[in-house]
Amino acid sequence: MTDLDSDSPAGASSPMQRLAALDAPATVPPGSGHNGSTPRPVRLTRRGRLRKWDRPKHPMDWRFWVGNVGKALIAIGLLMFGFVAYQLWGTGIETARAQNALENEFDALLAETAPITAPAPESDVADPDVAVPDVAAPVITTPPAADPQADAPVVVDEPATDGAEPADVPVTTAAAVPVEQQNLRELEEGDALARIEIPAIGVNDIVVAGVSTGDLKKGPGHFPETPLPGQLGNSAIAGHRTTYGQPFHNVDKLVPGDEIVMTTLSGTFTYRVTGTEIVSPSDYQVISTTDPNKAMLTLTSCHPKWTARQRIIIFSELVPETSAPIGEPVINYGRPIDETPDETLPAGADGDEASTPEQAEGVDVQAPLEQQSSEGGVSGNLADPAAEGNAGAEQPDEAAVNEGIADAFAEGWFSDPGANLQVGLWGLLLSLISVGAYLISRRFRRDWAGALVGIMPFVVALYFFFQNVNRLLPPNL
Template identity: 60%
Template sequence: MTEIETPQGSRAPRDAPAALNGEPTLTRVSSRPAATTSDTDGTVHIDRSDPVNGRQLTRGGRVRKWDREPLPKDWRFYVGNLGKTLIAVGLLMFSFVGYQLYGTAIETAAAQSELEDEFAQQLSLVEPAAPDFVAGADSGAVSDVVTTDAPETVDVSTGEVDAPGEDEPTASDVDVTEPAAVPVEAQNIPIDLENGDAIAKLEIPRIGLNDIIVAGVETGDLKRGPGHFPDTPLPGQLGNSAIAGHRTTYGQPFRNVDQLQIGDEIRVTTLSGVFVYKVTGQTIVEPSEYEVVATTNPNVANLTLTSCHPVFTARQRIVIFSELDRTESAPVGQPVINYGRPDAVEAPSEIPGDLDLPTGDDGVDATVDPTVPVDGGDSTGSLTDEASAADQLGSVAVNEGIADAFSDGWFSDPGANSQVGIWGAILGAIAIAAYAISRRFRRDLLGLAVGLIPFTLALYFFFQNVNRLLPPNL
């Protein structure tokens, strides 16, 4: 119990005793009004254990927050509340950074574990693709014709130089032919592939990377692991296959790609075999320079890795170039675009009417088999049309798709806006409810205990959707 000693003559409680024998006495006065008692020597003791005017007191003798008089609304009131708001915002920002660095990594680790099991199961069900076909003009063989001029002959008797005649070979066509590319139909490519599904395994010994590659480079795809640009060939196919990955969030698989050196190995395992690429260089480009991942030579198998640069920002893109080492890889395949899926069909302007569908014996309407081509069409899109797939590489339509995916930046996922608003409102409602409980029962800890768990869960989903507004491969 804290008490204040004051000499006689100071203000003291009205019931304080007078001086004894004319000598001054010390009167102990509490820092707050309270019940008092006095001893025979004139000392006054003030008891702080009882409530005063019905107000609850803390153990230190202070009036509880809920019983204090409201502060005057002067400049100190507004500055104080502004300071509290800034502190709260700062704590939320620190929490968001923690979610980005650690929370997203936990999500990706769980997704990668699931993808590992799925891909291992897929590998166990297929055999490596092999060029068990007759190589020819239609097989996509890549030939480099080297022309060697026939040597001139010298007549020893006359000393004249004789040029080769028309009936003599003037040139020798020496075919230096690479192994023929495997046709698309002979490759192990899932025809029901969807964005986010596992398509390959990426290993880079230099930086210790060992992750599953997923189809697609949208925000939801890259949350699961490195993503493949659908508008580029698959790894192990002719053309430039491009893969994007995070450097800051979601396990940051491409965090150290800037450490790769020329000649470093990049190993990609697909359902068609193992393909080894060798790094040939790297560069830094603007987000609009999508040409770095577009195919420029359809007769060469390349692999390009991209990510945001510098780390923690999306200002530029870092690009790693590599080329397939055929001597250490499975047979290269013909390219396929968008995993052989049919192009998106534009929605009709009017709602179509009901169709007269045949009914089965059980009276249930029979549906059209999606695997049966309609009007001679191909249900698998371009999967078996290798000629058209090869022609699409470098086309305007394909490059536009690459450009859109490569340059995705802030607020590239408009569907997240409404979710951010909804979860923000839920957070506010939980905070208001917790405050109301604390005020009703005059206990801060009670409101904290009730609101902590639901607030934390809502905050997690709020951060998750805010992260969707950031560049996909940040």
Template identity: 40%
Template sequence: MRHGHASEVDPRPPSAMTFVPLVTPLSSRPVSDDDRYRTEATPSQWPVVETNSPPRDTPRPARVRPSRWDRPPDPHDWRWAIGQLGRALITTGLMMFAFVGYQLWGTGIQEARSQDQLGKDFTAAIKDVGATTTSTIAVIDPNVPAPPTTVAGPADQPFPHTIAEGEVVAAIKIPAINLTKYVVAGVGIHDLRKGVGHFPNTPFPGQLGNAAIAGHRTTYGQPFYDLNKLKPGDDVGITTILGGTYVYVVTGSEEVGKNDYYVITDSDPNRATLTLITCTPVGTSSRRLVIHATLDLLRSSPVGKAALFYGQTPPDSSSPDGLSGEPAITTTTLAAAVSTLPTDSAAPVATTVPSETPAFAAPTDAFNQGWFADSNAYLPVILWGLVLLGVAIASYRLAKRQRKLWLAFVVGAVPFLVVSYFFFENVNRLLPAAI
């Protein structure tokens, strides 16, 4: 009690009481009822004060990320250098993957173009000979014994004009693996890019002795990819530009080392045999897969005498057995000429020549192309590389001008693929055959 007055007690329970902060009055006057009301008022009862801030319930505007074309350039610091290096490595990796694709499938386009031209040349050569041939190959009856393959008196075959390596000399058909290809003269780097090739130091198909043919297994059309599926009794038909059609019957297969040259030598100069060779296992060149076959005389044209004539003039008719007066092939000259083979598809080459083999000069192709051996490929590689870079830059600039990145892929995809093909084609000329 103060001054005789009873103290006032708040009738509200403690839980319902509103606690207000103590406010130090600006004057010594007592707190009025208006001040008490303003102090105890709820926020909804506060006076509204206009400000420049938006209401709290107004949603914030979405943060807009600037377009890639509007971003400021990055500072050229170490982060920028690492980023550029990463982009370069990624681009190089993608180009290497593309080059592998060219090796596996793009080279087949080049081989197909060559086969088309070889087909025209083969048809013209057959017409010049004046022979009528058929590509149909009879199927051997396993119950009928194989005829003898030894020929006592071989027939004289017409000797063709000069044949250069890389020209078509025959057509080969193997029904068991659905293979039909034209055969070129020679087994050099450029020869086997056209298809399968005949070893120039072996007898011609249809002649006495062992004719040897090699082909790629994983690149340039993969002609001998399924060669391992051949089994004894399968037919191998060959039609030559000399006008003869010959059917060889597979007798067996074997795997040998890449330097085992004995597999294509003549085991019997009085028998007509065939050897097909490619690399094994698939995708490697560590060993050679060899298929042996023997001529079926009952279904073949007359067998001729062995003759070698690649890159040479026809022999003098006055020479015995149609042979020229050139010196015989020696072991030294032949080994120097064929000591190294295209490792993806080339096959062993004999280092000795039987005395019955005609004495023609050895092939001049050494088959030893290594890294950067084709000096004529440097300029095309540089030019096509610049064109490829120009296509990429032009496509990006067009997309930047139109502010649409997808436009670079739509417009530049086809030109980039076409130019890349020719670029890879010339780069491939600088690589060894093993790659």
């Protein structure tokens, strides 16, 4: 008998079993175990190795710590890959669900709304009391065909002007649709406002009111401080390029001449791209109104992709020939512009509390938009002067509106403190699920047992954990 055979435990018939028996923990004779129980028999894998749960504990030396640090780094790396996947696809799932609900809401509104009609054209005459003199048209004759050198018309008679300036000829221009005749409804941030279509880059999304972080998660957002699409002035819309459905992912590919189609309750409006500009995040004036007599649309997003270092601005102008009648501008969705404390009127002589200028003039700020406009109250319409008898109601001017325009992507790291508690709670739940799965695997001595029970709860909790971690990141990421 060899030395190996002499040192082998009794009953080990093969070399593999003898090695397994040597590596196994010491056994206790039947009846002498804990509470008189019989030790669990040693089970080998198909490759003749001890199973994970039957192996002796490793000594807590440097190899123990290095191994556990490596496992922790691997777990962190997997979580980071999972978070990137959530950023790319998980946020898109949220936006897709929101867009489906918004599209149903907007389509229902369109079906219930009648199209608007253009008002009667106005004549632009310098003085309506001055009669326009009859001006004789010049007589144009064509030379005989026999003269090959003369192939252009020749003016042989022109009306005499006697050195006087030509009289003003009336010019017919299309008037903007008044506010009270437009299909405007009460809007709150996050509500469906319009549909934007950009055939050149495959965009077809519902635009929501507002540009806060929560609004842009639903889709492209409209700056409340700018006019609505289809109105005079510069209407501005922001959208993500990399997350939350990335509606403006390829706006950098737009070139002059590409069309942007906006559909609102007042009609369909076609804009034509005129140019692109890259600006710094602080150059918000590019989306303010510079010409109140021209209808424009500006798209803005982060640039380059995956960063917020700059902003990409897409300029476009309305194409009247293929658009519905243009309307007068409305700012802040017809709601009164917020007043600062120093603009609040002091308490009256009868002891009433301080009131806003609108309340002081007897205007119901909660009244519908059409009623406020007809009564001369503050409707947010830059082109609508204060009505007679209500001159005290201050109208927001262009400078005041531009000051209210904020950068949609200006928020930085940890800008949402409400997410801190949610991150902690969902992280704690993830830890409890992991510990529970480990204990189940240990109880049944099978790794797949704990994985089978804990995989679905872990994925669900991880999704909400990532969702709240994302709230702590800058909006552009």
